[in-house]
Amino acid sequence: MKDLDKLAMSxxxxxxxxxxxxxxxxxxxxxxxxxxxxxxxxxxxxAGEMLDDVLMFRVADLETKEALLADTSASFFTTAHFNGYAxxxxxxxxxxxxxxxxxxxxxxxxxxxxxPKRVAATWLASIEGxxxxxx
Numbered sequence: 511m512k513d514l515d516k517l518a519m520s521x522x523x524x525x526x527x528x529x530x531x532x533x534x535x536x537x538x539x540x541x542x543x544x545x546x547x548x549x550x551x552x553x554x555x556x557a558g559e560m561l562d563d564v565l566m567f568r569v570a571d572l573e574t575k576e577a578l579l580a581d582t583s584a585s586f587f588t589t590a591h592f593n594g595y596a597x598x599x600x601x602x603x604x605x606x607x608x609x610x611x612x613x614x615x616x617x618x619x620x621x622x623x624x625x626p627k628r629v630a631a632t633w634l635a636s637i638e639g640x641x642x643x644x645x
Contacts, residue, residue, distance in 0.1 A: 511602060517614055518544055521621040522629050540588070541624040543568045544617060545603070552589040553599065563602035567616055568623040571596050584608075596623070 511534075518524055518562070527535045535545035540643040544567050547553070549560035569575045578586045578598050583602035592599070610615070621631050 511605065513613055514544075514605065514617065517617040518621070521618065521625075524621065535614055536621075538624040543620040544561055545623045547599075550589075550591065552591045561601065565600045565602060565624065566592075566597050567600065567604075567620040569596050569598055570619060570623055574619075604644060616638055 513524070515534065519526060521536075521538065523538050525537050525540075527537065529535075529548070533546040533548065542564065547564045547566055549562055550559060550564075551563050553561045555561055569578065572594070575588070575596055575598055578584060579588060585607050586598040586600055588597075588599055592636055605613070622634075625633070
């Protein structure tokens, strides 16, 4: 979660809010691009207990969502609540399965769905040629 926070907060215009119990939400210009969800009945473990460690990441479109969900090497999932919505879910317990470069791509792509076009273009130009590695 420290890497996620650092990466998200490195994006231009990003603000972090948190619920009373400390669940973070990351916004660009007031628009949500990533958050830790509250427990919900649509995300349960095998024993039927509501999951307490679910992250939501916006994605560019439904095709991107389907591609991420189809990747059997990844731990992304969705629920009925997100049907028709361009976002994927990932348990915090599975963040260790995502290397830092992949996490950067996930956070950056989520941020790009909410960033103003000029800000996004300037940011993309600043990282061009660096393989989208974080500075």
